[in-house]
Amino acid sequence: MTYTTQTQTRVQDAGESAGSEYLAFTLGREEYGIDILRVQEIRGYEPVTRIANAPDFIKGVVNLRGTIVPIVDMRIKFSLGTPTYDQFTVVIILNIGGRVYGMVVDSVSDVMTLKPEQIKPAPEIGTAFDTDYLIGLGTLGERMLILVDIDKLMSSDDMGLIEQMAA
Amino acid sequence: MTIDMSQFYQVFFDEAYELLAEKEKLLLALDVAAPDSEDLNAIFRAAHSIKGGAATFGFTDITEVTHMLESLLDRIRKGEMTLTTEHVDAFLTAKDVLTMLMEGHQHGSSVDQDAVGGVCQRLKALSDGQAAPAAAAPVAAAAPEAAAPAAADAEPVADADGNFHYRIELPVVPQKDVEALATELGLLGTISQETLADQRAVFTLVTSEGRDTIVAICSFVLDPDDLRITHAGGAASAAPAAAPVAGATPADPGYALFEQPGPETAIQPAAPAAAPVAEAAKPEPAAGEAKNWGRRATDKEGASAESSSIRVGIEKVDQLINLVGELVITQAMIEQRINALDPIVHERLLNSASQLARNTRDLQEAVMSIRMMPMDYVFSRFPRMVRDLAAKLGKKVEFVTRGAATELDKGLIERIVDPLTHLVRNSVDHGIEMPEKRRASGKNETGKLTLSAAHQGGNIVIEVHDDGGGLNREKILAKAKQQGIPVSDAMTDGDVWQLIFAPGFSTADVVTDVSGRGVGMDVVKRNITAMGGNVEIQSVPGSGTTIAISLPLTLAILDGMSVKVGDEVYILPLGYVIESLQPAAADVKEIAGQGKVVKVREEYLPLIPLYQIFAIEPRFDDPSQAIIVILESDGKKAALLVDSLVGQQQVVVKNLESNFRKVAGISGATILGDGGVSLILDVAALLRSSHQLNADTIYS
Numbered sequence: 001m002t003y004t005t006q007t008q009t010r011v012q013d014a015g016e017s018a019g020s021e022y023l024a025f026t027l028g029r030e031e032y033g034i035d036i037l038r039v040q041e042i043r044g045y046e047p048v049t050r051i052a053n054a055p056d057f058i059k060g061v062v063n064l065r066g067t068i069v070p071i072v073d074m075r076i077k078f079s080l081g082t083p084t085y086d087q088f089t090v091v092i093i094l095n096i097g098g099r100v101y102g103m104v105v106d107s108v109s110d111v112m113t114l115k116p117e118q119i120k121p122a123p124e125i126g127t128a129f130d131t132d133y134l135i136g137l138g139t140l141g142e143r144m145l146i147l148v149d150i151d152k153l154m155s156s157d158d159m160g161l162i163e164q165m166a167a
Numbered sequence: 168m169t170i171d172m173s174q175f176y177q178v179f180f181d182e183a184y185e186l187l188a189e190k191e192k193l194l195l196a197l198d199v200a201a202p203d204s205e206d207l208n209a210i211f212r213a214a215h216s217i218k219g220g221a222a223t224f225g226f227t228d229i230t231e232v233t234h235m236l237e238s239l240l241d242r243i244r245k246g247e248m249t250l251t252t253e254h255v256d257a258f259l260t261a262k263d264v265l266t267m268l269m270e271g272h273q274h275g276s277s278v279d280q281d282a283v284g285g286v287c288q289r290l291k292a293l294s295d296g297q298a299a300p301a302a303a304a305p306v307a308a309a310a311p312e313a314a315a316p317a318a319a320d321a322e323p324v325a326d327a328d329g330n331f332h333y334r335i336e337l338p339v340v341p342q343k344d345v346e347a348l349a350t351e352l353g354l355l356g357t358i359s360q361e362t363l364a365d366q367r368a369v370f371t372l373v374t375s376e377g378r379d380t381i382v383a384i385c386s387f388v389l390d391p392d393d394l395r396i397t398h399a400g401g402a403a404s405a406a407p408a409a410a411p412v413a414g415a416t417p418a419d420p421g422y423a424l425f426e427q428p429g430p431e432t433a434i435q436p437a438a439p440a441a442a443p444v445a446e447a448a449k450p451e452p453a454a455g456e457a458k459n460w461g462r463r464a465t466d467k468e469g470a471s472a473e474s475s476s477i478r479v480g481i482e483k484v485d486q487l488i489n490l491v492g493e494l495v496i497t498q499a500m501i502e503q504r505i506n507a508l509d510p511i512v513h514e515r516l517l518n519s520a521s522q523l524a525r526n527t528r529d530l531q532e533a534v535m536s537i538r539m540m541p542m543d544y545v546f547s548r549f550p551r552m553v554r555d556l557a558a559k560l561g562k563k564v565e566f567v568t569r570g571a572a573t574e575l576d577k578g579l580i581e582r583i584v585d586p587l588t589h590l591v592r593n594s595v596d597h598g599i600e601m602p603e604k605r606r607a608s609g610k611n612e613t614g615k616l617t618l619s620a621a622h623q624g625g626n627i628v629i630e631v632h633d634d635g636g637g638l639n640r641e642k643i644l645a646k647a648k649q650q651g652i653p654v655s656d657a658m659t660d661g662d663v664w665q666l667i668f669a670p671g672f673s674t675a676d677v678v679t680d681v682s683g684r685g686v687g688m689d690v691v692k693r694n695i696t697a698m699g700g701n702v703e704i705q706s707v708p709g710s711g712t713t714i715a716i717s718l719p720l721t722l723a724i725l726d727g728m729s730v731k732v733g734d735e736v737y738i739l740p741l742g743y744v745i746e747s748l749q750p751a752a753a754d755v756k757e758i759a760g761q762g763k764v765v766k767v768r769e770e771y772l773p774l775i776p777l778y779q780i781f782a783i784e785p786r787f788d789d790p791s792q793a794i795i796v797i798l799e800s801d802g803k804k805a806a807l808l809v810d811s812l813v814g815q816q817q818v819v820v821k822n823l824e825s826n827f828r829k830v831a832g833i834s835g836a837t838i839l840g841d842g843g844v845s846l847i848l849d850v851a852a853l854l855r856s857s858h859q860l861n862a863d864t865i866y867s
Contacts, residue, residue, distance in 0.1 A: 047843070048844075049735070049836075049843060049844040049845060049846065050735065051827075051830055051833075051846070052780070052781030052782060052783070052830070052832070052833075053781065053782055053831075054830070060844075061823070061827065061836060061844050062844060063496075063838045063842055063843065063844045065493045065496065065497070066489060066492045066493040066496055066821075066838065067821075067825070067826065068821050068822070068823055068825070068826060068827070068836045068838075068844055069826050070826055070827040099825070099826050100826045101826065160828070161827060161828060162828055
């Protein structure tokens with residue numbers, strides 16, 4: 001995991017002038033973007049080991065080269081698209097603060113570079129995500145990306161991936 | 168460049184603790200009647216190294232004590248004085264005081280000044296009392312405040328300002344080190360530098376500091392053995408006065424001349440010079456009866472091994488182990504893929520793959536062994552304890568260790584110390600009888616306590632054996648009845664012995680300050696169970712007791728039984744499993760609103776249906792068609808209902824919480840041979856709250 005951190009720092013230095021890079025993925029008909037620096041890798045969907053009594057959207061855990069990683073299906077969590085699992089199902093492996101999660105989405109398209117002026121504040125309504133978890137809307141030509149604050153989302157109570165202090 | 172000394176404190180403490188432990192070990196192994204000169208030298212060197220370090224960092228109190236220790240030791244190893252048990256006792260006390268002083272410096276814990284003063288006096292008395300040329304040994308070192316003026320008078324080469332002239336010849340070192348040293352030494356006084364023909368640097372230093380200080384500073388950069396320090400003034404001198412390292416007793420001429428290969432000169436090893444002297448003056452048998460209690464009949468294996476080790480953070484090692492673990496899984500995957508290939512067409516690929524398999528396995532073993540430590544780490548602290556305890560109780564105990572080189576995971580080794588201490592203490596206190604009683608029953612007056620460690624399969628077995636009176640079956644049964652524990656006279660010995668692990672159980676007639684309060688055996692058992700091990704007792708009245716602890720080699724590996732419910736496979740830690748069976752339909756009874764119970768061997772056990780707890784679609788929900796596994800934890804038994812048993816295997820325990828959260832009823836996860844994940848059941852929690860466990864409490 002150390003090498004990821006190093007890469008992150010390097011890219012961050014370079015990215016300050018040129019804007020930030022976002023990985024674009026789709027959920028249903030909406031296109032979302034997350035900070036590329038939080039993405040460790042992109043994989044196909046593998047059978048998971050179910051965790052008893054966990055919410056529906058937590059599919060279970062998989063073995064990622066010796067690490068036990070929980071898999072979250074965003075399509076179920078946000079009721080978008082159809083949760084089918086085949087050879088085209090994509091899992092984005094996120095590394096947030098040293099913790100590794102897998103996130104199932106409909107598809108991954110490309111990586112986009114957005115300058116700060118291309119990012120507009122998110123409107124109060126209109127997406128499946130709570131505005132608290134949004135950075136804003138990124139526009140690049142005809143395309144519009146809903147930029148998700150993935151750090152905040154994955155560590156939120158909603159997801160239940162992290163033991164909360166009070167719990 | 169200046170050196171911030173505080174960054175070296177930790178290194179000094181680490182080293183000093185190691186040296187003290189080493190010293191204690193040697194002292195205890197020492198044969199008072201005929202001490203081995205090599206051992207005496209080693210003890211001396213340990214004291215000397217601590218003194219040097221302490222002086223560098225300005226811990227004057229430590230320096231004082233070690234200095235007195237050192238001068239006394241020096242006389243003994245030179246044969247000027249005969250070693251007696253009094254000396255050994257004094258040295259051991261001094262060791263305790265030094266440990267206390269170091270803790271004081273390190274953690275700011277309180278220091279018992281009386282004890283420090285006491286031990287100084289004792290060492291001084293010993294040093295004075297038996298000094299051969301008593302008049303010639305005013306022991307300049309005894310009290311530093313007194314020593315300062317005295318030594319100053321006796322200082323022929325000190326110039327008018329009380330300074331000394333040293334000529335320091337360095338070995339060949341990089342130029343930047345030479346510069347750093349010059350700066351650092353320059354802080355002590357006036358320094359000038361020149362270079363010899365063979366590129367070596369020579370400093371001429373005028374300072375009021377002692378030679379030890381110079382050596383200590385230089386030793387950060389180079390090996391003090393390569394250092395040659397001479398007096399530029401030419402004349403002989405004793406160690407300087409200003410440093411608390413007050414130096415030698417004037418009675419010792421070999422000490423006063425730096426040019427001579429005295430014991431302190433690092434120019435050549437002290438051992439060969441001193442050895443013949445000690446040899447020549449073979450000490451007389453100690454005055455009075457040599458106390459032989461607690462003397463350690465140690466197994467010598469690895470005792471004299473040179474410590475050539477490096478310090479590495481444990482997290483680095485763990486990372487290495489994880490990486491190798493990944494490699495092993497990848498290698499297994501390649502092997503699986505390759506097995507599908509035609510062995511004739513792909514012969515060379517297959518050969519390479521099998522070589523990879525071998526190398527991976529070797530690598531894994533080598534890496535796992537980094538975390539392993541010899542049991543000696545634990546065993547070495549017992550001789551002292553047994554010795555002190557035996558002396559206190561007036562018993563005679565010979566302490567023997569076996570298999571101290573047996574290796575165990577570091578994590579486990581640290582956790583085994585307390586339970587083992589308790590068991591050894593118990594054996595000395597309750598196990599071994601008083602000398603009179605032993606004589607009366609025709610046994611050797613000196614009891615024998617054996618501590619042994621050995622590998623047995625995937626486990627390590629540690630045994631504490633005493634040849635004492637053995638456990639008293641009647642007494643234990645009577646006590647158990649008195650405490651309301653259900654017992655019967657027909658119980659097997661094994662079952663009776665297990666009673667002593669019940670909380671609050673003690674059969675000692677008198678509560679001593681050593682043991683007998685009944686706190687302990689239950690804690691011992693609980694600690695060992697928590698480590699995944701178990702405790703067994705064998706006892707024969709009149710001839711002794713053996714307590715055997717069996718532990719897995721490492722915490723990371725667990726003996727598991729895999730069970731299947733529906734399509735899911737779970738791992739049960741084998742330590743909790745008693746048996747598994749298919750109950751008859753008539754043995755399963757329903758209790759209104761309380762769930763089911765099952766009758767096994769005339770006992771009604773609560774039935775825990777795993778499929779219900781984990782909301783799985785089972786193949787069988789009728790217990791008489793499925794399998795029940797009888798589990799026991801903390802004395803509570805229950806029957807777990809599963810579909811079928813899959814097998815028994817060793818699994819590598821992975822933490823679920825590192826990327827996820829705690830899941831009720833699950834203690835961890837493991838990776839199966841096919842790369843899939845299987846969850847390990849938390850049996851203790853399942854049993855504890857079997858009736859409360861439902862979807863609400865597990866995942867809110």
